[in-house]
Amino acid sequence: xxxxxxxxxxxxxxxxxxxxxxxxxxxxxxxxxxxxxxxxxxxxxxxxxxxxxxxxxxxxxxxxxxxxxxxxxxxxxxxxxxxxxxxxxxxxxxxxxxxxxxxxxxxxxxxxxxxxxxxxxxxxxxxxxxxxxxxxxxxxxxxxxxxxxxxxxxxxxxxxxxxxxxxxxxxxxxxxxxxxxxxxxxxxxxxxxxxxxxxxxxxxxxxxxxxxxxxxxxxxxxxxxxxxxxxxxxxxxxxxxxxxxxxxxxxxxxxxxxxxxxxxxxxxxxxxxxxxxxxxxxxxxxxxxxxxxxxxxxxxxxxxxxxxxxxxxxxxxxxxxxxxxxxxxxxxxxxxxxxxxxxxxxxxxxxxxxxx
Amino acid sequence: xxxxxxxxxxxxxxxxxxxxxxxxxxxxxxxxxxxxxxxxxxxxxxxxxxxxxxxxxxxxxxxxxxxxxxxxxxxxxxxxxxxxxxxxxxxxxxxxxxxxxxxxxxxxxxxxxxxxxxxxxxxxxxxxxxxxxxxxxxxxxxxxxxxxxxxxxxxxxxxxxxxxxxxxxxxxxxxxxxxxxxxxxxxxxxxxxxxxxxxxxxxxxxxxxxxxxxxxxxxxxxxxxxxxxxxxxxxxxxxxxxxxxxxxxxxxxxxxxxxxxxxxxxxxxxxxxxxxxxxxxxxxxxxxxx
Amino acid sequence: xxxxxxxxxxxxxxxxxxxxxxxxxxxxxxxxxxxxxxxxxxxxxxxxxxxxxxxxxxxxxxxxxxxxxxxxxxxxxxxxxxxxxxxxxxxxxxxxxxxxxxxxxxxxxxxxxxxxxxxxxxxxxxxxxxxxxxxxxxxxxxxxxxxxxxxxxxxxxxxxxxxxxxxxxxxxxxxxxxxxxxxxxxxxxxxxxxxxxxxxxxxxxxxxxxxxxxxxxxxxxxxxxxxxxxxxxxxxxxxxxxxxxxxxxxxxxxxxxxxxxxxxxxxxxxxxxxx
Numbered sequence: 001x002x003x004x005x006x007x008x009x010x011x012x013x014x015x016x017x018x019x020x021x022x023x024x025x026x027x028x029x030x031x032x033x034x035x036x037x038x039x040x041x042x043x044x045x046x047x048x049x050x051x052x053x054x055x056x057x058x059x060x061x062x063x064x065x066x067x068x069x070x071x072x073x074x075x076x077x078x079x080x081x082x083x084x085x086x087x088x089x090x091x092x093x094x095x096x097x098x099x100x101x102x103x104x105x106x107x108x109x110x111x112x113x114x115x116x117x118x119x120x121x122x123x124x125x126x127x128x129x130x131x132x133x134x135x136x137x138x139x140x141x142x143x144x145x146x147x148x149x150x151x152x153x154x155x156x157x158x159x160x161x162x163x164x165x166x167x168x169x170x171x172x173x174x175x176x177x178x179x180x181x182x183x184x185x186x187x188x189x190x191x192x193x194x195x196x197x198x199x200x201x202x203x204x205x206x207x208x209x210x211x212x213x214x215x216x217x218x219x220x221x222x223x224x225x226x227x228x229x230x231x232x233x234x235x236x237x238x239x240x241x242x243x244x245x246x247x248x249x250x251x252x253x254x255x256x257x258x259x260x261x262x263x264x265x266x267x268x269x270x271x272x273x274x275x276x277x278x279x280x281x282x283x284x285x286x287x288x289x290x291x292x293x294x295x296x297x298x299x300x301x302x303x304x305x306x307x308x309x310x311x312x313x314x315x316x317x318x319x320x321x322x323x324x325x326x327x328x329x330x331x332x333x334x335x336x337x338x339x340x341x342x343x344x345x346x347x348x349x350x351x352x353x354x355x356x
Numbered sequence: 357x358x359x360x361x362x363x364x365x366x367x368x369x370x371x372x373x374x375x376x377x378x379x380x381x382x383x384x385x386x387x388x389x390x391x392x393x394x395x396x397x398x399x400x401x402x403x404x405x406x407x408x409x410x411x412x413x414x415x416x417x418x419x420x421x422x423x424x425x426x427x428x429x430x431x432x433x434x435x436x437x438x439x440x441x442x443x444x445x446x447x448x449x450x451x452x453x454x455x456x457x458x459x460x461x462x463x464x465x466x467x468x469x470x471x472x473x474x475x476x477x478x479x480x481x482x483x484x485x486x487x488x489x490x491x492x493x494x495x496x497x498x499x500x501x502x503x504x505x506x507x508x509x510x511x512x513x514x515x516x517x518x519x520x521x522x523x524x525x526x527x528x529x530x531x532x533x534x535x536x537x538x539x540x541x542x543x544x545x546x547x548x549x550x551x552x553x554x555x556x557x558x559x560x561x562x563x564x565x566x567x568x569x570x571x572x573x574x575x576x577x578x579x580x581x582x583x584x585x586x587x588x589x590x591x592x593x594x595x596x597x598x599x600x601x602x603x604x605x606x607x608x609x610x611x612x613x614x615x616x617x618x619x620x621x622x623x624x625x626x627x628x629x630x631x632x633x634x635x636x637x638x639x640x641x642x643x644x645x646x
Numbered sequence: 647x648x649x650x651x652x653x654x655x656x657x658x659x660x661x662x663x664x665x666x667x668x669x670x671x672x673x674x675x676x677x678x679x680x681x682x683x684x685x686x687x688x689x690x691x692x693x694x695x696x697x698x699x700x701x702x703x704x705x706x707x708x709x710x711x712x713x714x715x716x717x718x719x720x721x722x723x724x725x726x727x728x729x730x731x732x733x734x735x736x737x738x739x740x741x742x743x744x745x746x747x748x749x750x751x752x753x754x755x756x757x758x759x760x761x762x763x764x765x766x767x768x769x770x771x772x773x774x775x776x777x778x779x780x781x782x783x784x785x786x787x788x789x790x791x792x793x794x795x796x797x798x799x800x801x802x803x804x805x806x807x808x809x810x811x812x813x814x815x816x817x818x819x820x821x822x823x824x825x826x827x828x829x830x831x832x833x834x835x836x837x838x839x840x841x842x843x844x845x846x847x848x849x850x851x852x853x854x855x856x857x858x859x860x861x862x863x864x865x866x867x868x869x870x871x872x873x874x875x876x877x878x879x880x881x882x883x884x885x886x887x888x889x890x891x892x893x894x895x896x897x898x899x900x901x902x903x904x905x906x907x908x909x910x911x912x913x914x915x916x917x918x919x920x921x
Contacts, residue, residue: 052545069651073551085542089564098560099550146550156549362826363745370738370801371753373730377794378760381768388771401774448664459668464908466671468900470855472872473893477674480681480886486690488677526671554656583764586857590875604858607766612862617770624767635762639755 002063002153002186003028004049009058011044011210018044020210021057031180031187035197035233036207042190045207046156049188051075062153073102078147079156082163084139086131086146092118093127096145103150117149120179137168144176148183155180155187161196173199194234198222206230228347231273231340237304240279240314242272243344251339255310259289260334264341264350273340279316280333281305281324287331296324307332385621393618400618409622420623422598423606430513430602431581434520438577439570441521442528447558449529450536460533463526471523475590478519482506509599512592516600519587524580528573535569536562568641575638582630603627675897681890689887702891713892716874723785723870724853727792728846735800736842740830742801743808744816757798765858768794773862783865791859796849803848807841808834844910847903854900871896 004026011019019041026032034042047053049060051072060067067075078099087095094101096117100110118124121141131139140160147155160176161169177200180187191197197204198218206213206221206229214226225231231239244253245268251259259272284290291307291314303318307330316332324330341350389409392400413420449456469477481489482505493500505511539562547561585604588594594601594609601609603623611620681689683698706713742750772791773782781787815837816829824832835842860870871892878889 050549052548071553071653072545072548073553077549079546079549081542081546083540083542085540085546087543087547087561087564098547098552102547102551102556146546359745359826363741363747366737366741367747369734370797373734373793373797374757374760374801377790377797378763378768379756381771381794382763384771384775385767388774395774445664445667448660448667451660459664461905461908462668462671464904465675465901468851468904469675469897470857470872470900472855472857472875473896474674476875476889476893477678480889481674481677488673522671522674579762583762585764585766586872589857589861604764604766608858608862611766611770612773617774621767621770624764624770627764628767631762631764635759638762639758 003061004154004186004188005059005061006045006049007059007061009045009048009060010056011041011048011053012056017210019048019055022210022212023058024205024212024215026186026188029184029186031189031200031202033189033191033197033201033204034207035191035194035204037192037233039209040207041210042192042207043158046158046188046190049154050077050079050156075154076152077154077156078150078152080140080143080147080158080160082159084131084143084163086139086142088131090130091127092123092129092131092134092142095131095142096149099146099150113149114145117145120148120182121145121175136164137172140164140172144179148179151185153186155183155185157187157189159191160189162191162193176200195236198234206233225273225340226349228271228273228342228349231342231349235275237276237315237317239273239275239340241342242274242309242312242314243270244272245270246341251341253310253312257289257310260336260339262336262339262341267350269344270350271342271344273342274314274334275338276304276315276317278335278338279314280335281316281318281322282331282333284329284331287333289334290329290331293324293326293328293330295326298323305330386625388618389621389625391618393616393621395615395617405618409619410626412619413623413626419598419601419606423601423603426513426599426601427582427603430517430520430584430600431578433517434524434581435574435577437517438521438524438528439574442525442532442573443570445525445529446532446536449533460530463530466523466526469523471584471586472590474519474523475587478515478522479506479591482515506592507596509596512596513600516588516591519591520581520584523587524577528577531573532566532569535566535573538569539565572638572641575634575641579631579634579638582627582634678890678893678897681886682894684887684890686885686887689890702887703895706888706892706895711874711877711888711892713871713874713895716869716871717895719785719788719868720854720870720872723788723792723868724850726785726789727796727853728849730789731793731796731800731849732804732842732846735797735804735845736835736838737830738801739805739808740834742805744813754802757801760794760798761802765795769859769862772859776863782863783867785868787863788860788868788870791863792853792856795856795859796852799852800845800849803845804838804841807838807845810841811837841910844907847907848910851900851903854896 006022006024008021008023009019010017010021022041022045024045034045036042044053048055049062051067051070055068062075062077087098090098093114096114097110100113105113114127115124118127121144123138123141123145126134126138131142134142140163143160161172164172173196180200189196189200198221201218203215203217204221205215208229214221214230216224221230221234225234228241232241242251242253242259244251244259246252246262246264246266248266249261249263251262251270251272253259260274262272280287289309291309294306294308294313296306297304298320300320302320303322305316305318305322305324306313307316314332318324342348343350388401390404390406392403392405393409394400449459466474478489481487484490484504490505494502500511503511505515543561543565544557547557552560583604584602585608588600588602588605589608592600594605604627607620607624607627610623611617680694682702683700684696685699685701688696705711741747742754747753769791772787776782776787781790811834815833819829819833820826855872856870857872860868860873864870864873875889875892875896878885878892
């Protein structure tokens, strides 16, 4: 009932194309994350769903209605803004109550619903305060409460966590996830933080320069990236992308060092993707290849080792008790089962059976 | 040289100028207000009569109260009209685009026109024979077609108001545009998504946030309205009769035309009273913590 | 009507209202422009089409109006006022901005207050004093009273600009060995130059348009342009064509100056209460 469909949506300002003929189907009650770097078009897309921007082309459907001509107030959506958009001159109570007040909801009902929403975000003690007397995290929760006080068809969230400090972000993320599972309303969430995307989403749409690069579950995006951009964007640290070519069933780096076996025909101009977790570190001479350490980082929970591979560098994750020095030589194994191949020119993933 | 001595040296020239040109005359004019002060009677400038000038003005002089009334009505009407119209124009211009920046530049031009010139211009426009506005209003409101605007007390007053409003709208509009632009856009968008239509958004979200700037605008305009002289002088010269004689004009008339500078000074100082309140209010906005 | 159609209608109404507003704002100015080029018969009629003439501009500079002399007076008075006010204001503004001074708030409040006191309050003592000192009807006298108006304004505006210049560069220079005076000369002045220019232009415009003081304190020799307007009354009625020509001469230089400082316009006029 509350699905959202975007059919061939385009948004153009003079010469600049923010969203380029994209289509997307969001299922009822799904938590969909629009993920991408600044300027990729994710916020513009969401604003077109909200009605704050008009598509240059294409249709926006919410439920059974095509809403292109509808004002935001008639679309029955609720939105949480990046800077919260709280009404500075109203108390927290009045802020949360505003969507109900504007629709003429009777006072008793408004009271009850505001109190319930405040409970859900743990703000009951702050109902009389004004926004300027609240911390960042508290303001964010007011914005959330204001969104959940109604039961709209769709929730829209525009980078709601990006203005919070790191620790708060982690705890708010858990709260958001908990709430969204409880409320079961279709949610569209915009972020540039891939950790948020992985943790919160049912499905993720990775965007770049106005085009959706891949649409899939967090699993799909992480383990089965469709192109180099997605592969490099998801995961921390970023996936190693090594330039080279394929000869005789082996991937050979650009400096002609054979690295690992791949089941593909010979090809030039290829990029091998391998995650830091899938490179093992050992004493010199024991593994596939010996490399010199460019830098060693002790992260506490694990260690990261950046090694010089000819002209390129790779990162490997070591276990937390590993200790190495800069300049030391170690050997590495590349786990052949977890490699990815990409065409260096187009960036598209080369899949194993594509041997034509 | 040490900073300590330097800083007083730096300030000295300006302080001297301000003292000589502003502070001293203020004190002297206060002194004069207690004297007989006839321009054509030498020695009268040192003849003291206590509060007599003040009591004469307030108790026995209907012309004084007339100018108080004229000034009060003039101020209230011009401030109200100008603020409302400027707010309307600012709301129209805020959405932006190419039209807006062009118009903003145009709005600066009337500032360069001195009030005296505006007075002259409006006197021209309301001339009964060839005035453009006179003809325009004659067409719009037929009963006014044969009337000489500047000869009728009420109409002359309204011409003065029109000239004032015309002259100040551009400036107030620019200030209000600045104020409106500083309202965070997401509070407005949040209200739109929350379900508020155009008028409600304005009333519930825009206006409350605009209040500080609006207050500055109203105080500033009140001060300017109270002081108004140049325009009135060139438009109606206080007439017909004394229908448009504001306090400034009354003071000028009594001081320079009748030579009663003692009396005129006392009226001038009576005029300072509302100014003190307004200045205090304005200072609060200028010195407020950000 | 759908939301989108309503929006387009609103848009059209808004543009129309804006155009009407612009029209009303410009009509008096345009009308004066037209009148300045009309001969003395055409100006007494409501005509849009006419044969333009430059006669008016010639006449206003000739006897008995001598607008040329008034133009010179206005220019000299405004220019000298600015040349005295700006340097004095700048040094004072720097001191107020960078140093903590005794009675600073009091001084600043006084500066603010002098802006709001009606000119009529201080004009009468000036008249008496100038009469006794023989300064009536002199340019020097006008310069003195214009300084009264312009000085506090200049201090306030320039202080605002200097406040906006980061103090780091000065401190770095002083650590490197410059004296305070050198810092002011070599660092602050160049950086504040646009602000000084803006304040100067503002003060020039205020002085140029100043009316009340010139009205009272001048008679014949030192009459400035705005007062010159009063001369165009004749028995048959005001000479509107000449008046308009004079009006243009007063207005146009100010238009040009105002355009130069347009970015600082609002800030200057509200003395920083609104940015």
